[in-house]
Amino acid sequence: MAKEVVEKIREFNRFYTSVIGVTNNHILESNYSLTEVRVMHEASNNPGITARQLKALLQMDEGYLSRLIAKLVKQKILLKKQSREDKRIFSLELSEKGKQMYTEFNKRSNDSVAALIQHLGNNDQIELVKLLNSVKTLLTKNK
Numbered sequence: 001m002a003k004e005v006v007e008k009i010r011e012f013n014r015f016y017t018s019v020i021g022v023t024n025n026h027i028l029e030s031n032y033s034l035t036e037v038r039v040m041h042e043a044s045n046n047p048g049i050t051a052r053q054l055k056a057l058l059q060m061d062e063g064y065l066s067r068l069i070a071k072l073v074k075q076k077i078l079l080k081k082q083s084r085e086d087k088r089i090f091s092l093e094l095s096e097k098g099k100q101m102y103t104e105f106n107k108r109s110n111d112s113v114a115a116l117i118q119h120l121g122n123n124d125q126i127e128l129v130k131l132l133n134s135v136k137t138l139l140t141k142n143k
Helices: 003-020 034-045 051-058 062-074 096-117 122-140
Strands: 078-082 090-094
Touching (some): 034 062, 051 062, 051 090, 062 078, 090 096
């Protein structure tokens, strides 16, 4: 692989993380990291997801994920429910407080992206989505 390609991809990553504001370890001017909000997202969209499923989905270190889940449970954002069939397994879902927080994060994130692309015309927005889909397709090709 060409060194220049790697450098350009890394340059884009630095640009985009700066644009979306995740370089300060917090997202959407909150006290939560991108990873914490991503866990909330997965719990919202996959009620009953297990820590093992989250670990595989997010490709995270088990210890880090365990500490993150414990923090969100302690803050009453996540609910941890023990399986009736296997007492070693716990499912995760958002509490009412967590649902409210996630709804707000989701709205603010949508508003942020809308502001990011508001200067683009409809055709440019459509082109941007096509390009993003192309990147996604290329990065998952032959995996």
